[in-house]
Amino acid sequence: MSSLRFKAVEEAFKKKALEVTAPSKFASDYYGKYVFNNKAMVKYLSKDTFKALKNVIEKGSTLDISLANQIAGGMKLWATELGATHYTHWFQPLTDGTAEKHDSFIDYAGAPGEDIIEDFSGKLLAQQEPDASSFPSGGIRSTFEARGYTAWDPSSPAFVMDDTLIIPTIFISYTGESLDLKAPLLKALSAVDKAATAVCQMFDPTVKKVVAYLGWEQEYFLVDEGLYATRPDLVLTGRTLLGHESAKNQQLDDHYFGSVPSRVAAYMKDIEFEAYKYGIPAKTRHNEVAPNQFELAPIYGECNLSVDQNLLMMSIMKRVARRHSFRLLLHEKPFAGINGSGKHNNWSLGTDKGLVLYAPGKTAVENLQFVTFLVNTLMAVHKHNALLKASIMTAQNAHRLGANEAPPAIVSAFLGTQLTAILDKLENSTSEEAIVIDDKKVLHLGIPNIPEVFLDNTDRNRTSAFAFTGNRFEFRAVGSSANCSSAMATLNAAMAQQLKEFKIEVDAKIAAGSTKEKAIFDVLKVYIKLSKAIRFDGNGYSDAWKVEAAKRGLDCETSVPKIIEAYTSASSIELFKNTGVLTEVELHARNEVKWETYIKKIQIEARVLGDLALNHIIPVATRYQSILLDNVYKTKAVFSPQKAEKISSLDIVLIEEIAEHVSTIKKNVEDMVVARKLANVIEHEKDKANAYHDQVLPYFDVIRYHVDKLEMIVDDEMWTLPKYRELLFIR
Numbered sequence: 001m002s003s004l005r006f007k008a009v010e011e012a013f014k015k016k017a018l019e020v021t022a023p024s025k026f027a028s029d030y031y032g033k034y035v036f037n038n039k040a041m042v043k044y045l046s047k048d049t050f051k052a053l054k055n056v057i058e059k060g061s062t063l064d065i066s067l068a069n070q071i072a073g074g075m076k077l078w079a080t081e082l083g084a085t086h087y088t089h090w091f092q093p094l095t096d097g098t099a100e101k102h103d104s105f106i107d108y109a110g111a112p113g114e115d116i117i118e119d120f121s122g123k124l125l126a127q128q129e130p131d132a133s134s135f136p137s138g139g140i141r142s143t144f145e146a147r148g149y150t151a152w153d154p155s156s157p158a159f160v161m162d163d164t165l166i167i168p169t170i171f172i173s174y175t176g177e178s179l180d181l182k183a184p185l186l187k188a189l190s191a192v193d194k195a196a197t198a199v200c201q202m203f204d205p206t207v208k209k210v211v212a213y214l215g216w217e218q219e220y221f222l223v224d225e226g227l228y229a230t231r232p233d234l235v236l237t238g239r240t241l242l243g244h245e246s247a248k249n250q251q252l253d254d255h256y257f258g259s260v261p262s263r264v265a266a267y268m269k270d271i272e273f274e275a276y277k278y279g280i281p282a283k284t285r286h287n288e289v290a291p292n293q294f295e296l297a298p299i300y301g302e303c304n305l306s307v308d309q310n311l312l313m314m315s316i317m318k319r320v321a322r323r324h325s326f327r328l329l330l331h332e333k334p335f336a337g338i339n340g341s342g343k344h345n346n347w348s349l350g351t352d353k354g355l356v357l358y359a360p361g362k363t364a365v366e367n368l369q370f371v372t373f374l375v376n377t378l379m380a381v382h383k384h385n386a387l388l389k390a391s392i393m394t395a396q397n398a399h400r401l402g403a404n405e406a407p408p409a410i411v412s413a414f415l416g417t418q419l420t421a422i423l424d425k426l427e428n429s430t431s432e433e434a435i436v437i438d439d440k441k442v443l444h445l446g447i448p449n450i451p452e453v454f455l456d457n458t459d460r461n462r463t464s465a466f467a468f469t470g471n472r473f474e475f476r477a478v479g480s481s482a483n484c485s486s487a488m489a490t491l492n493a494a495m496a497q498q499l500k501e502f503k504i505e506v507d508a509k510i511a512a513g514s515t516k517e518k519a520i521f522d523v524l525k526v527y528i529k530l531s532k533a534i535r536f537d538g539n540g541y542s543d544a545w546k547v548e549a550a551k552r553g554l555d556c557e558t559s560v561p562k563i564i565e566a567y568t569s570a571s572s573i574e575l576f577k578n579t580g581v582l583t584e585v586e587l588h589a590r591n592e593v594k595w596e597t598y599i600k601k602i603q604i605e606a607r608v609l610g611d612l613a614l615n616h617i618i619p620v621a622t623r624y625q626s627i628l629l630d631n632v633y634k635t636k637a638v639f640s641p642q643k644a645e646k647i648s649s650l651d652i653v654l655i656e657e658i659a660e661h662v663s664t665i666k667k668n669v670e671d672m673v674v675a676r677k678l679a680n681v682i683e684h685e686k687d688k689a690n691a692y693h694d695q696v697l698p699y700f701d702v703i704r705y706h707v708d709k710l711e712m713i714v715d716d717e718m719w720t721l722p723k724y725r726e727l728l729f730i731r
């Protein structure tokens with residue numbers, strides 16, 4: 001008897017919602033309490049220090065050691081008052097998640113052995129040297145030169161968690177190469193600021209800065225902790241490698257529209273309270289499409305900060321889940337047959353004057369600017385569609401994009417009927433009819449006025465990887481467990497490069513005698529034609545789209561190791577070099593890490609799958625088979641041969657089926673082990689990753705198919721692994 005499974009089910013049913021109370025009646029009372037934000041800075045820094053730090057943050061002025069010392073002093077006092085005894089640099093290595101190494105504030109006051117004091121200097125704030133050898137670098141840093149250091153990112157505020165002051169940092173090698181995801185993001189943000197500001201100044205010369213915004217929507221699954229513990233695949237890989245679909249699934253859509261289950265409602269409240277303490281403006285919470293799937297989305301913010309807040313939020317969500325006897329699943333596809341989890345990245349650019357560049361304007365000039373940014377975005381996404389896909393692709397996300405029951409791994413852009421009509425009109429009109437400047441020097445565009453309200457309600461196309469949603473684009477292909485940095489660095493870099501090229505073309509036309517408006521218009525017209533292939537408003541899930549996308553020359557590759565290669569295509573190398581985001585050396589190194597990560601993920605899954613099949617599934621199946629055999633045997637002893645045959649006929653069919661499935665599973669597990677061993681001796685990471693994809697991965701589906709069939713045959717009481725209906729519907 002599978003006592004563990006039933007005990008877990010029984011316990012899960014008994015669990016009640018935790019009582020959670022708000023730290024205070026109003027969120028504003030404790031919002032950002034643990035963040036070294038403006039309010040804290042004003043209180044704990046001198047006026048001059050505060051002003052100087054603001055200059056560092058906003059204008060990128062240099063941080064000298066005396067300023068760093070002043071800031072560190074104030075920060076330490078603030079943090080210790082909140083109970084901090086330690087500090088750490090917090091960085092984003094090329095693996096999943098974040099890394100930190102905690103050090104205590106204590107130090108000898110004088111000679112070693114003497115009294116201790118609490119110390120935190122500007123040097124410790126600005127720079128640290130973690131043991132870099134344990135983080136992947138893709139060969140940039142061989143172990144004998146394992147040095148790398150973390151450097152403070154003042155644009156993302158420090159915060160206190162538990163007893164530790166946490167300082168967001170970049171992570172670079174001593175030779176200057178980025179070893180993390182934050183450094184390239186900061187470079188891309190600065191590149192897009194520069195390029196977009198130059199373009200904005202064509203419309204409004206007083207614009208000084210353009211900021212990239214990000215609003216993420218975090219999808220997640222919750223599973224009862226006890227049930228989770230009895231699923232080794234969930235524990236070790238974050239997803240179920242086996243499991244037959246539940247009879248009830250998401251067909252009824254009742255979860256999406258239903259009320260939030262009480263244990264989950266308590267959890268959601270709790271993570272919001274935590275979010276507010278850390279200055280994360282959590283706004284939306286709701287059920288998602290799949291059973292036990294939910295979403296949390298804050299109000300959008302400046303891109304770099306928003307990325308950090310997402311990383312922090314994911315770790316808060318994990319911790320708080322334990323408090324509620326849940327486990328949080330951030331895997332992109334924890335369960336076959338039902339929706340996977342994404343993290344839509346709502347992205348836009350805005351000026352320092354408060355203008356959102358993707359919102360239609362109130363004047364013709366603003367609308368021309370809006371169309372300029374829109375069309376340039378389409379160009380950037382068109383040129384770099386393969387790279388953008390690479391920026392979000394992982395072993396996990398591949399199950400959500402491009403696999404069975406998932407949207408295809410193709411990046412296309414959705415605009416909606418209205419914008420499409422406007423671009424069509426622009427494309428087919430001459431500048432003489434489209435641009436009229438009247439006697440009072442007012443610009444009239446021959447394009448229809450773009451009504452803001454209408455755009456806000458654009459027909460939502462849920463199947464598009466990159467969709468315009470009124471005042472922003474929504475990059476939907478990003479995976480739920482991802483660090484948004486990767487997608488955001490790529491998108492902003494692509495946009496920066498595109499805007500640079502646009503400006504050069506427009507300037508050349510102006511130099512040749514064209515008016516500014518006509519020059520912009522003429523370039524946009526060409527761009528609308530050139531980028532047409534990326535626009536697709538139809539059903540992205542249909543097979544017809546795959547055929548059509550290939551015809552249009554969009555990247556349709558589905559193999560993760562091959563998709564990753566887009567990072568080192570000639571156009572990508574050029575893009576990252578021109579924008580100063582990543583060098584060719586860094587790009588190659590990063591791909592090594594990506595392949596390595598891919599290999600490890602598939603390797604672990606293959607091992608777990610093999611173990612489960614051999615140790616959990618086959619023993620149970622054969623035990624059930626022998627009960628059936630016993631039954632047949634005894635039936636023969638009691639009844640006449642004809643009667644016995646009749647009575648046992650179903651048992652015999654089942655016995656044969658079980659034997660068939662068991663031998664197929666055994667054979668495939670054996671073959672998979674051989675394939676893995678062959679792959680393991682391949683020297684280059686890229687070839688090895690391809691071997692894992694082409695030779696090892698295909699066994700997963702075959703093995704799973706037969707295991708899931710057995711799950712339907714074997715006595716439920718004997719089955720050891722919690723079933724989908726238990727994992728998905730108990731909460």
Ligand code: ADP
Pocket residue numbers: 213214215216217284297298299300301344346347348349356471472
């Ligand atoms: P939906 O589920 O309809 O896509 P949500 O409300 O769940 O919408 O999430 C939308 C996200 O987009 C929120 O984080 C919101 O703050 C963000 N957002 C809204 N406007 C912008 C913008 N101009 N730039 C970036 N993000 C934005």
Ligand code: MG
Pocket residue numbers: 217344474
């Ligand atoms: Mg959305």
